[in-house]
């Protein structure tokens with residue numbers, strides 16, 4: 001069997017993805033998410049799991065360092081990448097939404113462009129380009145909720161999962177833009193040369209997910 005390398009998004013998604021792999025009879029007992037270790041090889045050296053920053057998963061897969069990756073659709077939409085998106089895993093479900101103080105007006109205002117703080121400038125630019133509305137997009141790398149709180153921006157465009165970050169900062173959803181979930185991506189060459197390993201794994205995942213949804 002050819003060795004398979006899987007890139008997992010560190011953080012929220014990693015635990016859920018490992019549980020899914022376990023349900024697919026993949027031994028993941030040697031992966032310790034509490035440690036600071038980044039690479040985990042199984043005993044017979046047929047599977048390697050690497051933990052990477054969510055936004056870097058497509059890079060590792062596209063470059064062939066990992067054969068398979070699990071990453072949020074938000075990351076794929078924002079950065080784009082030359083990989084196969086094979087499966088919606090239905091994990092890490094959340095929404096990409098515009099949020100801010102209740103009273104903010106999202107409509108076109110020629111004097112004052114709407115200022116938006118976000119980790120996803122490309123996605124929100126496309127949304128407003130289609131609407132023909134010019135907006136001022138400010139890229140932040142995290143804690144974007146601060147934008148409206150400190151007067152940097154009028155609103156934010158970000159992931160909303162439980163909604164507690166918004167609530168605790170006195171903000172609310174003004175408009176949902178799209179649903180997000182984790183996707184299984186595969187390196188294009190790997191799918192050819194490791195087809196015998198990758199395709200059965202994906203089929204098993206599909207069955208497990210179908211059973212879960214029944």
Ligand code: PRP
Nearest residue numbers: 142143144158159160161162163164165
């Ligand atoms: C994400 C997102 C929101 C929060 C939403 O941030 O950017 O801030 O989670 O989740 P909730 O609706 O369940 O509260 P993350 O925890 O990844 O940290 P970051 O802001 O530093 O990117």
